[in-house]
Amino acid sequence: MCGIAGIFHHGTAKPVDPMRVERMCDALVHRGPDGSGVWTVHGIGLGHRRLSIIDLAGSPQPMHSVDGRAVIVFNGEIYNYQELRRELVADGAKFRTQGDTEVILAAWQRWGVGCLERLHGMFVFAIYDLDKKQLLLARDRLGVKPLFTVQLSDGSLAFASELKGLLAHPLLRREVDPLAIEDYMTWGYVPDHRSFLKGVSKLPAGHFLLLEQGKGMQPTRQWWDIDFRHRHKGKAEDLSVELLHHLRSAVTSRMVADVPLGAFLSGGVDSSSVVALMAEASAEPVRTCSIGFDVAALDETAYADQVARLFHTDHRSRQVDPDDFGAIDTLAGMFDEPFADASALPTWRVSQLARETVTVALSGDGADEAFAGYRRQVFHAREEQARAVLPQALRGPVFGGLGKVWPKADWAPRPLRAKSTLLSLAGEGEAGYAAALAVTTPMQRGAIYSQRFAKGLGGYRGEQPFIDLMRKAPATSGLDRAQYADLKFWLPGDILTKVDRTSMAVSLEAREPLLDHRLIEFAAGLPHRLRIRGSQGKWLLKHTMERYLPEDILYRPKQGFVTPISHWFRGPLAGEARALADSSLAVRAGWFERGSVARIAEQHIAGTSDHGRLLWQLVMLESSLRHLKVSA
Incomplete structure (x- = not known):
C-alpha cells in the first residue's frame, strides 16, 4: 500500500521539476513511510511513497x-499476481523482482489497456510508456483506492492519491466549488463525481484515463461495471455452496503478505465471517482487534469477544472515550475534503489499535451493499412492491397528502415514524431511496442557505446524480437499482473513503475481501428471495455462514460504529455549535444565513429538536475550510 503522485504535460513536453513531484509525495508520507522515489524525463514526472x-x-x-x-x-495489491506472472513467463516475459508491481508492467506491455480486466485486487496506478509517450491512469473496479487529478495553468495534468498531494503543487487554485457544498450538505461527504475544489476531479471507480503527448486531454473511459440484469438459477443450497467458494477464495487471496496480518472484528456478521474463514485457512491464531465504548448502548465488544473465543484468535480490544471530539481537526486533515460520517472516529481508533501489531488488516466492508444488508434496502424493496400495485395517480394524492400532515417524530418508536415513508411512497422509487440515504432534505438545506448561494446553485440538488444513477442502472428491479447506486455512489464516496483515509493515516493497509469483484458479480445475480426474506437482509450470506457462526451473531439487529454527536452538541461542544453562527467561514463567505445557523444550534442545545448530524456537518465543514486554507 502506498501513495503516488505525478505531473504529465500532454501538450508540449516541458521539463518537470523533480522537487515539485517530491513535495507532492512528501505530503503523502503517511501512506508510505518505508521508502520513496521520483523519476522524471521531459514531459513526465512520477513519484511514490512505499x-x-x-x-x-x-x-x-x-x-x-x-x-x-x-x-x-x-498503490494497492494485486491478489492474482502470481498466476499472471506464470502466464506472462510462459509467454516469454522476464522478471527481476518477486512482487506484483512488475507484473502490472509486464501485463501492460503484453495486453495494453486489456490488462485491467485480468487484475484482481485494489489499485490505482500510473504507467508511462516511453515509446508511445502515453500515460495510463487506472482505478480498481469498486474504487477501494483513490486518485485525484487536476488540469493546471501550465498545461500539465497533476495527480495524487489524496487531495493533499495536489495541495503541495504551487499552481493549484484553492477555490471551493459551490456545487460540492450542496453535495456535501446532502450526503455528508463529497461524492466521486465531484471534488471540493474547482478544477479537481476524482478518477471514477472502474475507469481509466489514457493520454498521449501532443494529443491534449481525453475523457475517462469505463472498463468495468456491475450488472444486475441476469439471475442465477438453481436451488438455494447449491448457490450457498457456490457463495462459500467465492468467500473462501476472496479471504485466502487477501491473506498473502510478507508482514504481520490481522483483521478488524466488530462482532457483526461481516467481520465475523471474514475472521471465521481466516481461522479456517490459517495454521496460526488470527490477530483480531476491536474498539469498545464505556456506554453500554454503543458497545459491541461482547460479541467480538464471543467470536474471538470461538475461533481462538489473538484478540485485543480497547475501550475509547465516546467523547473523542478533540480529534475533529485531525480528522479534517486526514480527509482534506469535508467528511461528516462520524464513524470515521472509531474507524481511525481501531486502525491505530491494529497498527500496533500488524501492517495489514482485513475488514468486512462491502457485504451490505452487495447482499442487501441495509435496513433502507429492505424498506425500499417493500415500497417498490406497493408502487407496483398502486398507480402513481393514486399514490401521489393519497400518500402525499398523508405525508404532509403526518407529524415528524424522530423521537418516536420506529413504527410510528411514518412521515418519510408516506412521502416516499407518494413519489418515484429512485427519489424515495435517495431521500432515505441523504442526511439532509432540500428543505433543511434551503433553510440555512443564503439567497445568493441558493440562486448560484441554479436549481441543482445533490440528490439528482444519485437518482440519475439509479435510473440508468443495468438492473431489472428497484432493489437492483438501489444496490447498484449503493455500490457505485455510497460505497466509494463514503465507506471506502473512510476506511482508506483512517487506515492510511496510521500506515495500515486495509483489505476488503467481501469486495472481491467475482463475489460482487455473483451476489448481483442472486434472486430477490435469496437477498431479502421477510425483514431479513443478506439472507443467503447469513444462511451460508450458519455452519460457522452462532445465531445471535448472525441474526441480531445491525448496529455498526456509533458516535454520540447529538450528546456532544448539548454538552461539551455546545460552544462550538453556537460559534458557527458568528465565526464560521461559511457564514462569513455568505453561503449560509447567520440567523438560521444560530436557530438550529439553539434548538438542538435546548433539546426541542435533534440537529446533531447537521451540526456535525457544519463543524466538519468549518474544520476542513481552515485546513484547506481556501478563500471562502
Whole structure:
C-alpha cells in the first residue's frame, strides 16, 4: 500500500521539476513511510511513497520494465499476481523482482489497456510508456483506492492519491466549488463525481484515463461495471455452496503478505465471517482487534469477544472515550475534503489499535451493499412492491397528502415514524431511496442557505446524480437499482473513503475481501428471495455462514460504529455549535444565513429538536475550510 503522485504535460513536453513531484509525495508520507522515489524525463514526472507489504526489499518505485520502455507507480495489491506472472513467463516475459508491481508492467506491455480486466485486487496506478509517450491512469473496479487529478495553468495534468498531494503543487487554485457544498450538505461527504475544489476531479471507480503527448486531454473511459440484469438459477443450497467458494477464495487471496496480518472484528456478521474463514485457512491464531465504548448502548465488544473465543484468535480490544471530539481537526486533515460520517472516529481508533501489531488488516466492508444488508434496502424493496400495485395517480394524492400532515417524530418508536415513508411512497422509487440515504432534505438545506448561494446553485440538488444513477442502472428491479447506486455512489464516496483515509493515516493497509469483484458479480445475480426474506437482509450470506457462526451473531439487529454527536452538541461542544453562527467561514463567505445557523444550534442545545448530524456537518465543514486554507 502506498501513495503516488505525478505531473504529465500532454501538450508540449516541458521539463518537470523533480522537487515539485517530491513535495507532492512528501505530503503523502503517511501512506508510505518505508521508502520513496521520483523519476522524471521531459514531459513526465512520477513519484511514490512505499508501505512495504510484499517483496519487502525488491520492488522499489518508480519501477522500470525489464526493457526500460515503461515506468510505473502503483498503490494497492494485486491478489492474482502470481498466476499472471506464470502466464506472462510462459509467454516469454522476464522478471527481476518477486512482487506484483512488475507484473502490472509486464501485463501492460503484453495486453495494453486489456490488462485491467485480468487484475484482481485494489489499485490505482500510473504507467508511462516511453515509446508511445502515453500515460495510463487506472482505478480498481469498486474504487477501494483513490486518485485525484487536476488540469493546471501550465498545461500539465497533476495527480495524487489524496487531495493533499495536489495541495503541495504551487499552481493549484484553492477555490471551493459551490456545487460540492450542496453535495456535501446532502450526503455528508463529497461524492466521486465531484471534488471540493474547482478544477479537481476524482478518477471514477472502474475507469481509466489514457493520454498521449501532443494529443491534449481525453475523457475517462469505463472498463468495468456491475450488472444486475441476469439471475442465477438453481436451488438455494447449491448457490450457498457456490457463495462459500467465492468467500473462501476472496479471504485466502487477501491473506498473502510478507508482514504481520490481522483483521478488524466488530462482532457483526461481516467481520465475523471474514475472521471465521481466516481461522479456517490459517495454521496460526488470527490477530483480531476491536474498539469498545464505556456506554453500554454503543458497545459491541461482547460479541467480538464471543467470536474471538470461538475461533481462538489473538484478540485485543480497547475501550475509547465516546467523547473523542478533540480529534475533529485531525480528522479534517486526514480527509482534506469535508467528511461528516462520524464513524470515521472509531474507524481511525481501531486502525491505530491494529497498527500496533500488524501492517495489514482485513475488514468486512462491502457485504451490505452487495447482499442487501441495509435496513433502507429492505424498506425500499417493500415500497417498490406497493408502487407496483398502486398507480402513481393514486399514490401521489393519497400518500402525499398523508405525508404532509403526518407529524415528524424522530423521537418516536420506529413504527410510528411514518412521515418519510408516506412521502416516499407518494413519489418515484429512485427519489424515495435517495431521500432515505441523504442526511439532509432540500428543505433543511434551503433553510440555512443564503439567497445568493441558493440562486448560484441554479436549481441543482445533490440528490439528482444519485437518482440519475439509479435510473440508468443495468438492473431489472428497484432493489437492483438501489444496490447498484449503493455500490457505485455510497460505497466509494463514503465507506471506502473512510476506511482508506483512517487506515492510511496510521500506515495500515486495509483489505476488503467481501469486495472481491467475482463475489460482487455473483451476489448481483442472486434472486430477490435469496437477498431479502421477510425483514431479513443478506439472507443467503447469513444462511451460508450458519455452519460457522452462532445465531445471535448472525441474526441480531445491525448496529455498526456509533458516535454520540447529538450528546456532544448539548454538552461539551455546545460552544462550538453556537460559534458557527458568528465565526464560521461559511457564514462569513455568505453561503449560509447567520440567523438560521444560530436557530438550529439553539434548538438542538435546548433539546426541542435533534440537529446533531447537521451540526456535525457544519463543524466538519468549518474544520476542513481552515485546513484547506481556501478563500471562502
